[in-house]
Amino acid sequence: MSNSQETLRELDRVEDRIRQHLQVVKEPILLVEGPDDQQILELHLPNVSIFAADGKVNALRATDSLESWKMQFMTVIDRDFDSTEELSAHVYPYDRRDLESMLIGLGVLALVLQHQGSSEKLSNLGGPDALVERLEGLAVPAASLRHRNAQEEYGLIFDEVDLGSKVVLASLEFQTRSYCAALLSKSRVSIAIDRMLEIAAEDLPDLHGPRGKDVVALAGASLRRIAGSLPSAAATESVLTGQLHSSAGLALSKSDWLTKLCDRLIPIP
Numbered sequence: 001m002s003n004s005q006e007t008l009r010e011l012d013r014v015e016d017r018i019r020q021h022l023q024v025v026k027e028p029i030l031l032v033e034g035p036d037d038q039q040i041l042e043l044h045l046p047n048v049s050i051f052a053a054d055g056k057v058n059a060l061r062a063t064d065s066l067e068s069w070k071m072q073f074m075t076v077i078d079r080d081f082d083s084t085e086e087l088s089a090h091v092y093p094y095d096r097r098d099l100e101s102m103l104i105g106l107g108v109l110a111l112v113l114q115h116q117g118s119s120e121k122l123s124n125l126g127g128p129d130a131l132v133e134r135l136e137g138l139a140v141p142a143a144s145l146r147h148r149n150a151q152e153e154y155g156l157i158f159d160e161v162d163l164g165s166k167v168v169l170a171s172l173e174f175q176t177r178s179y180c181a182a183l184l185s186k187s188r189v190s191i192a193i194d195r196m197l198e199i200a201a202e203d204l205p206d207l208h209g210p211r212g213k214d215v216v217a218l219a220g221a222s223l224r225r226i227a228g229s230l231p232s233a234a235a236t237e238s239v240l241t242g243q244l245h246s247s248a249g250l251a252l253s254k255s256d257w258l259t260k261l262c263d264r265l266i267p268i269p
Helices: 003-011 014-021 035-042 056-068 099-105 108-116 119-124 128-138 140-152 176-187 193-200 212-224 237-246 249-253 256-264
Strands: 029-032 049-052 074-077 091-093
Touching (some): 014 029, 014 049, 035 049, 035 099, 056 074, 074 256, 091 256, 099 108, 108 128, 108 212, 128 140, 128 212, 140 176, 140 193, 176 193, 212 237, 249 256
Parallel strands (some): 029 074, 074 091
């Protein structure tokens, strides 16, 4: 990258855009990780200026800069599998693991399953809420691997493996060994598969649950056979995540999380 490109990138830092914005508009400031967060939250915060930081790292860097400038703002981030014990008072994580996980906890995925699945098949599974609980349990091995990967910096490349492809559609059984083998083949790290299986069997160290999009990927697998009859193209993680986001309005508007966020957003004098 040339020096001129680096300079342009520095000039376009989100914290600088916020500082310039406040010279003209006097509204509470909310910094979020990306455009999905911005699109979902701006419907519920009409008098708040929301800025997307292009990722968690950029959001936390911008938070440090804004704090050093003594500015009033709040930052919303995913917890992911990072420690949140030492976060700034200006940082307000989503409940549970991330945005999608929080929406699942608010009942939005159950609503999507109800609309996209077969009522008869869902009833045989105990209903959409029971299926969501089962899906979250199936996602725990992947969550345990993600947690240990974040702590030990193994370098596992999770985005290269489709979690939903490691499910037996007829029984909704998660194939942990096949998933671990696929992760190893994509990541090229020196971890024995038996060690990965041990990690996958570990309990999570907190109560925030698995990654939300992992649960959504498993929901897609369920909708192809055991809970519905969707074609594979209509049951991908990205398609269902979009439906999860678009269905979130009512549940999010009534959530304690949003109420507490509103209480933290300080008007700009």
